[in-house]
Amino acid sequence: MLSVKPLMFDFMKATLRKIGNSQGVLIPKPFLTQLGLENEVEMNVEGDAIVLRRPRNSTREGWAEASKLIAKKNEDALVLGDFANEDDAELEW
Structure with missing residues (x-):
């Protein structure tokens, strides 16, 4: 977390x-x-203001790379193992 002293003024005029x-x-x-803030921001309009925020991490960011690494290490076995579908015959589609 950043520990930067807050700025001492609330608003500042800027030129478009x-x-x-x-x-x-x-x-x-x-x-x-x-x-x-570095290279990207999230931007939206709230009331009469344009709001800039730090980008939130994508929920699935890095999942594809992580799953490829798991497969490459042969660590992709099912954790629960196989399970039977004994009740499938009773299902009506």
């Missing part, structure tokens, strides 16, 4: 700058440092 067909705002380094 034209970037192609869009516009951008330069975010001061102390803001970036305080929030731990």
Whole structure:
């Protein structure tokens, strides 16, 4: 967790700058440092504000690589083993 001293002001005016067909705002380094922002942000509109947040990790981030590593190490045996489907004959589809 970051232990950066909070900034001493609540709001700061910034100038919109034209970037192609869009516009951008330069975010001061102390803001970036305080929030731990680097290359990406999550952005949405809440009421009359544009809100930037640190990206949340994807729920399944890294799962594909981890499963490939498990398979490569031959550690992909079923934990519960096989189980019978004895009751399947009684099911009506």
